[in-house]
Amino acid sequence: MALIVQKFGGTSMGSIERIRDFVAKRILEEKEKGNRVVVVVSAMAGETDRLINLVKSITQEPNERDMDFVVSTGEQVSAGLLSITLNHMGYPAVALSGWQAGIKTDKAFTKARILEIDTSRILKHLEEGKIVIITGFQGITEEGEITTLGRGGSDTSAVALAAALKADRCDIYTDVDGVYTADPRIVPEARRIPVLSYEEMLELASLGAKVLQIRSVEFAMKYKVPLRVRSTFTGDEGTLIKEEDETMERVVVRGIAHNKNEARITVVKVPDKPGIAAKLFDALAEANIPVDMIVQNVSVDGFTDISFTVDKNDAGKAEKITKEIAKEIGAKEVIRDDRIAKVSVVGLGMRSHAGVAGKVFETLAKYGINIIMISTSEIKISCIIDEKFTELAVRVLHEAFGLDKEESERVKQL
Template sequence: MALVVQKFGGTSMGSIERIKHVARRVLQEKEKGNDVVVVVSAMAGETDRLINLVKEITAEPNERDMDFVVSTGEQVSAGLLSIVLNNMGYPAVSLTGWQAGIKTDNAFTKARILDIDVERIKKHLKEGKLVVITGFQGITEEGDITTLGRGGSDTSAVALAAALNADRCDIYTDVDGVYTADPRIVPQAKRIDVLSYEEMLELASLGAKVLQIRSVEFAMKYNVPLRVRSTFTEDEGTLIKEEDETMERVVVRGIAHNKNEARITVERVPDKPGIAARIFDALAEANIPVDMIVQNVSVDGYTDISFTVEKNDASKAEKITKEVANEIGARNVIRDDRIAKVSVVGLGMRSHAGVAGKVFETLAKYGINIVMISTSEIKISCIVEEKFTELAVRVLHEAFGLDKSE
């Protein structure tokens, strides 16, 4: 007997009929003799509806209250699925994230899981029950409800799989796996059968929306095998696992893009030790993650510093940066929301030369200017004007022959 954690996203839970279909997928696993823990997202569109209700009141709500409101969407989904399963004659119990023992820090709207007490879940499994748990949420030491950020149900599922020492974690969604690029942009994109944790981590961080980045971090840390598959087909999907020696044979595995980026530039910053730290320490204190950072060569003792943040954080980041800029005597702060990040990812980049040159040459050929560049062993990311996003993805996909891959 295996222990399997299944996660179903908002599209899978989008209606009563779809919830009944999810129940049948759960029972397929149960009838194999396995114990099953199910993690669910809110019904499609429900989290946005709840957020919009809050924004009708204020553009900057108290984040604790925001979490209190938006966490209710998953509770409805879990309750409905449990009712369906019980109605089909299979004992099930629904649990909120806090009832399931998920403890987090107090970074409201983007909390991190600190610990999971799985004793209650194990008790229900021993009783032969299917356990249905709300994703996306937990509770602080003080007893406040928190949410884990967009896509947080993936993180809930993988963290629970790790805490329960589950045999695997299946992420069910409306796509049948991870593709070499977004098929809506590149019709020739191919499904990838197997990915390493590291490749998936880069793809998720760079804009591939199949999995939340923190869920991949958990899977990698605790070696939880992940399978991304469709709720609506029997396809095996994409397996995400530890790297093996065959994976480096493919130079570039996929092209990712992210339009949820904003660039903030601080002009004429005094080029002195500790000045940049004051900017980024202030952003860190506000729980605003910074992605790419570029500092120009110093001229006459001054420099420009540019960095990118998520668009959702851009307004807050701009406000904080302006405050620090005034304190340090910088000249101006400029914000640009009309940018996008396009990235190429692959383990094979470690052992193959010329990838960066090919990226730059391809983009230049089509008149796409690169604003910022960031690299790692297995990725190259370029910030470009947002209007060139789709073109950049398509030409890079073709340049690296990904339409001919597996």
């Protein structure tokens, strides 16, 4: 008898009808296989925003402790409604809030981290044969204060519960039916990827962001919890995300990700002295601005250029800080470019296959797409290009690596 953790997001829990016709159905499918089921739910779509807006109409800077006290009620309502539905259908169920489920967190209100889970109450209800429904996104501190885990935290709740309960699988139900080789709105030929490694999923963040919170993938990787991303509405198999194995490696490239939410900042003619880069990036870290790619050119006549990318939301702040540092260190000027995009080719297989980078550059060049910055890791190659070429770049790379074909065919090709 397997133990399955299922997580349903806000869209799935969006109405009484959806809860009854889809969510309950997915739960009972597992139940009928003889499995024990623990369900983690988000608030009904729109509810968390409604609560945040109520709070923000008082002040833009609310007391975070009280903020969590208010916002955590959204999941309590949806969990209760689901339990009422299942009980009404004749299936014993019980709804537990974060504190009732024993989810202990630190005190970082609005972005708390799970410290441990006391699973005794959950196990007791499972032994009684009940479907256990747990509010996602929240927990309780040692002092008995309600905390929330931050946006998308319900995925993390589900994975943490799956790890603590040693669940056989954690199914993340959402409104898309898996992770694709590229965004299907851009590449109609994009295919659902049947199996992915955690590392690939993390690199495919921009494809997966809508379906899976990155933090929850890191958590799943750490505790080796197999994750399945699947659709609440179709019930298809979706995409399984797990530890890599030999069969996975046979596919060189798994998918093409893209991200238009970054901006590039370039410091021109920086005196090439030790400690200059450190000064700049320390200042950005101090201001809590995460930096993605960093490129420094070869020094010419004792001067160099430093380029880096940050999230567009942070670009204004980053530009200001960079200008201050640039003045201090005697750089010539600071240029900010918001009209860039990052296109990434991701796959475990490229570790052992030469020529992937060459193929990327060659393909982009063939279509006249200039590469502004390059960054590589063992399992991905990312290129910063002019924003206007984003969709074209994704399409031509998707085709160049044969991602429109079945994985089995692609393996034969190489």
